[in-house]
Amino acid sequence: MxxxxxxxxxxxxxxxxxxxxxxxxxxxxxxxxxxxxxxxxxxxxxxxxxxxxxxxxxxxxxxxxxxxxxxxxxxxxxxxxxxxxxxxxxxxxxxxxxxxxxxxxQLDSASRGFSFSRDGPLDMRMDQSDRDSAYQLVNQTPPQLFMSWLREFGEERAALRIVRAICAAREKKEITSTLELAQIIETAVPRFGYMGSRKIHPATRTFQALRIVINDxxxxxxxxxxxxxxxxxxxxxxxxxxxxxxxxxxxxxxxxxxxxxxLTGITTSQLKLIVRSAKRKQLDCIDNYPIDDCxxxxxxxxxxxxxxxxxxxxxxxxxxxxxxxxxxxx
Ligand SMILES: C[S@@+](CC[C@H](N)C(=O)[O-])C[C@H]1O[C@@H](n2cnc3c(N)ncnc32)[C@H](O)[C@@H]1O
CATH class of the missing domain: 3.40.50.150 (Vaccinia Virus protein VP39)
Structure with a gap:
């Protein structure tokens, strides 16, 4: 290992x-x-x-x-x-x-479905007893939600193109494997071309986003x-x-x-003094923040x-x- x-x-x-x-x-x-x-x-x-x-x-x-x-x-x-x-x-x-x-x-084992360079089932669950795997998400997620995941968790600039390609592909047939998904993404966003040259594989960010969502x-x-x-x-x-x-x-x-x-500009020890004095005065908040949070x-x-x-x-x-x-x- x-x-x-x-x-x-x-x-x-x-x-x-x-x-x-x-x-x-x-x-x-x-x-x-x-x-x-x-x-x-x-x-x-x-x-x-x-x-x-x-x-x-x-x-x-x-x-x-x-x-x-x-x-x-x-x-x-x-x-x-x-x-x-x-x-x-x-x-x-x-x-x-x-x-x-x-x-x-996890990364090296094709059967876990985390890698876009090894063919395996669309899984990506860290805990295999969890309910939803990448298969459900890739084939069933509504496009808007899918796009928001790619943007938020993958910081993927080509989210729209990728999601359109996935939706078009899954209308024809369910997407079942990691390489199949990677190829759909690569066709939609070639490594060299439309969005400039990419140092990383075009599927990297999509796989990352899916993994983050699946495992919360x-x-x-x-x-x-x-x-x-x-x-x-x-x-x-x-x-x-x-x-x-x-x-x-x-x-x-x-x-x-x-x-x-x-509470900017205050050192930890100053803050402790402020909190202590606020507690003595039986205040609940400092600058609108509950004392315990301060x-x-x-x-x-x-x-x-x-x-x-x-x-x-x-x-x-x-x-x-x-x-x-x-x-x-x-
Ligand atoms: C980067 S690896 C850790 C490698 C480890 N430090 C070592 O020396 O081998 C992260 C591990 O954390 C586990 N993990 C991630 N999220 C978790 C969670 N929410 N609860 C429990 N385990 C989690 C993953 O299953 C994975 O095995």
Whole structure:
């Protein structure tokens, strides 16, 4: 199995930036287990390893034997993590890591339908027990909605042409395979021509948008961040590696909370004083924001996201667009 990306960034910059020795950590995106291994090899006492993908869960179960049960595999989604940990008697952890996107296993396996360069069924579900796959979405989504997905989640400039081509094709016959879909898109938006030369395959953005919608990736991320916040012990760290500008924006905003974006020009310690004094005066709001929303949740440890080094990009080209943000629970 291919080793997974940016372990070096994680080890140097994050390993949740704190000494992980003896700590309980939560890997929200186990995948192939690269990060979980790195955490354990750095001395973490145990790692709760979550993934919604059954294949990843099975890998975690195998790895648990190798690490004398210091890995606790969990099959489930970000949005279920509080409940899943509660069932195991865990209320707090010392660090949480999200490494968003697809694992190498998912991308490389044609039968999962994530790749436009390998022929497979139109699937794209991270959790194969979810109801709707890409097949339903591609064949049944009304054109307007389809277009809005391509624009929002794919940032696809040729959304109209692509959706028209898909709708014309599916009227003749259902679209069933990844290569079939990729070819329809390529015919509508040639790689070189109408919309200028594209560095990437014309189907890249459509596949990305579909994957995000099918797996409700943005909704899951928002839910997951909230639950991670409530699970973090004081002084615990939250680290997120994202690959998509929308994801990074969600993470950035979440870390900042209301404090910096809305009550500008105030440092965290000044804000704490203001909140304390407002509470003494029994006020509910500051500048129309409920007091609890004004409280700083995190100490942001890196103002700009950490990106992969040249050396790392050479070993692992996928890390080119990775952005890592780390915050400490205050
Ligand atoms: C980029 S991979 C993680 C790779 C991993 N860090 C490693 O070292 O191998 C992302 C993983 O997160 C999982 N995932 C994505 N969204 C999820 C969600 N909402 N809930 C649970 N797992 C999720 C995917 O199934 C995938 O296996």
């Amino acid at each position: 291919k080793q997974v990306h940016h372990i070096p960034v994680l080890c140097k910059e994050v390993l949740l930036g704190l000494s992980v020795k003896g700590k309980t950590l939560l890997d929200m995106t186990f995948g192939g287990g690269g990060h979980t291994r790195a955490m354990l090899n750095s001395g973490a006492a145990r790692v709760f390893a979550l993934d919604r993908d059954l294949t990843a869960y099975n890998i975690a179960c195998e790895l648990a034997n190798e690490y004398s049960n210091r890995i606790i595999p969990i099959h489930g989604k970000f949005s279920q993590i509080s409940q899943l940990l509660k069932q195991r008697g865990i209320m707090k952890v010392d660090g949480v890591l999200f490494d968003l996107g697809l694992s190498s296993n 990736e943005m909704g899951e991320l928002k839910q997951g961040l909230k639950q991670a916040e409530s699970l973090l012990a004081t002084g615990g760290r939250l680290a997120v590696i994202s690959f998509h500008s929308l994801e990074d924006r969600i993470v950035k905003r979440f870390f900042k909370g209301y404090t910096e974006s809305n 409280l700083p949740r995190f100490n942001i440890l890196n103002k700009s996201p950490i990106t992969a080094t040249e050396a790392e990009i050479l070993c692992n080209p996928r890390s080119r667009s990775a952005k890592l943000r780390i915050a400490e629970n205050v």
